[in-house]
Amino acid sequence: MILVVIEHEDGAPDRLSAEALTFGRTLAEATGVPLHAVAWGPDAAAISGLLASPLAEHGVAVLHVIADPRLTDYAPEAIGKGLAQLVERDRPIAVIGTGSDRSAEVMAHVGARTGLPLVTNCMEVRLGEPWQVTRQRWAGSLLEEARVDGPIRLLGVAPHALEPTVGPAGAPVTVQPFAPELTDRDLRVRITARVPAEVGRISLADARVVVGGGRGVGSAEGFAQLDELAALLGGTVGVSRVVTSAGWRPHAQQVGQTGTRIAPDLYIACGISGAIQHLVGCRSAKAILAINTDRDAPMVTRATYAVIGDLHAVLPAIIAEVRAAR
């Protein structure tokens, strides 16, 4: 069997889990083995009631639920230990994790407890002896072809690298509760409190338009024009790593490999040269308008539109023109 580790929200697998299920189903079809899924929670019946029907659409034959009354919230060591026990009992030919941080954490626990290698950020598998994968390095700026040895392959799927699809409508999902052997000590790492998100702010990840600033902005004060344009267009400001390292703007506004990945309709990149660290954060933008003095900057050559010039001369003209157009 192929075992896909899923996470869910609002009674359905989340987007990254749908990607992992798609990845797993392709692999299950190619190898001719059944597709299984696994989730966790305090009560198997409650979880399976939610997930059985959406998982059937993904072609899942069996849903395992790692069930323990203490698993009322995320607890990576306990979940990882329970999953490792399930994997050692059932010995799937592959365990597929999603591209989320939580999944990476849980899969790492499985790897550590079973002694198996974990191959993260996978995009594609080529069957053979041994299996080979194509995986992302540098957040997708570089690809690696790697061998995956061993009878049980632990694979993590690169986030947003494939389009999730559902399978042919299959038979109803069989639910198999799994009672892990856990001690209270295994639950020493768990969420003990939550702090809610600030309401009313336009989140960088969800904004339709992001006005980005880089080294070319020159100073913290230089961002006034970017703030103004972002407000005019109903968007928000994002920045490159140079800007946060200089302390001009908080890290929460960083777009990039170690910041936020954005996917706006339009990204207006002002005075940003386009280092790999930044480009991987904005490559999901539908269109990019680069404003830069250097016509050959990577940000300009990757853009949809460009204005060649000093952003501090160009932005006031754009702001005036937008105001006039209203």
Place this chain on the structure above:
Amino acid sequence: MNVLVCVKRVPATAGKITLTPDEQEIDTRYLGFTVSPHEECAVEEAVQIVEAHGGSSTVLTLGPAGSADQLREAMAIGIDRAIHLETDGSEWSAVDTASAIIAAVRDREAVDGPFDLILLGNEAADTGEYQVGVRVAVALDRPVVSGVKGLEIRDDAFVARREAAAGGWEVYEIPRPAVVSVREGINLPRYPSVPGRLRARKKEIERVVPARADATPAKIRLRVPAEQESAVEILGEGPGAAPRVVEVLRRMGFIA
């Protein structure tokens, strides 16, 4: 508070990656080296913790002789001492790297007592494997939290905060000793001062040649993905381009 922080030397890539002819490595002839952004923050966090609570800080890396530069950089901003697990420069898997760190930690702790905290970056900028910290923690039977962007020290516990997928924060309270992998944003790393650099030059680096269990590389070859360069439309030069920008904004529906 005795803190160990683990870092990895990676090329300071700029706009474009070029590979060596054998497709095994990034061509670094024209590149400098650094550590991953998350790890810069891990180093800063270690320095801040020791400044606030006393104790000592140690930086550890596994890598070729040149990685000593990254250890000196860490010592230049205030790390007390360094351990260099020196390799021949070939790439080590996450499993082998974790094994070498675990062995080094056990050796050091046998002499000096346990590290209260082992810090790492959430994932390396280059290989992005997301697992060395967890493997180290499980082998040492210590609690571990990944992706941490806020860390507070409270009596015998650490209070770690990380961003929740849906916004807001998750809070974890874990007993000491512990392993924590951090994300950029947990702090703003300082730049080394000139006296700091001079002091770092005199500090000692303990060199260890680590044993490697499995030398079969998983990597077959590297490949640069197809160029994503677009046929960029130049709207104009300088402020005179503003009307054409507004045309684009209108077409995209940002101006009614």
